[in-house]
Amino acid sequence: MPAPSQLTIATSSVLRLLKEEITYHKELVDQEAKIKILEEKINSGAVASDENQEFMLKQERTAAEQTKAVFGPLKQKVEDAVTRLEEQIALKEAEGGPEAEIEQAKAVLGQAKAAIN
Template sequence: MPPPTPLTIATQSVQRLVKEEKYYRKELEQQNERVKKLETDIKNEGEGADGNAGYVLKQEQKARDETKAVFAPLNERIAEAVQRLEEQIATAESEEGSPEELKKAKEALELGKSVEEPPAA
């Protein structure tokens, strides 16, 4: 089996980073839901709230903030990977690269470019 071409490596890099970004978005949604639920529970229970509820809420908020902090560097890495992929696509097109490999690379490029801005802090 021949080693992967630079185009394949760049394609897989973009795909992996986009997948990672989607995972963190999903995790952030779940954390936001947990924080909202805890805030609602504390508000509804008022003085009778569990003494531990405030601590749990702070821990969930901290975890959510840490997840949000992941997006800026991750999006920078995605942008760099997209740029490398664009360069590899240009090289492969000029050298008459494999059409199938180019198709996959262009699909990954669109995925990488479609990544949204990081969620607001």
């Protein structure tokens, strides 16, 4: 079995990074929902001064901040991967590479550019 081409590798890289970004966005939404629930419980007095709830709230806020911190570097990685993919597409088009592979790469490139914007 031949090794995957550089275009296939670049395409897979962009797809993986896009999926990773989606996962982090979902995680952040879940964390923010947990924070809201904990805040409501604490503010309503439903937990009767349970110090564990305050600690859990602090932990969830910390986790949410750490998740938010991932987005800057991840965006840069996506942009770098998109640049590499564009280069590989141009190279394969110049070489007359497999049309199906080029079309798939262009589709992924379109998804990535939409996600960046």
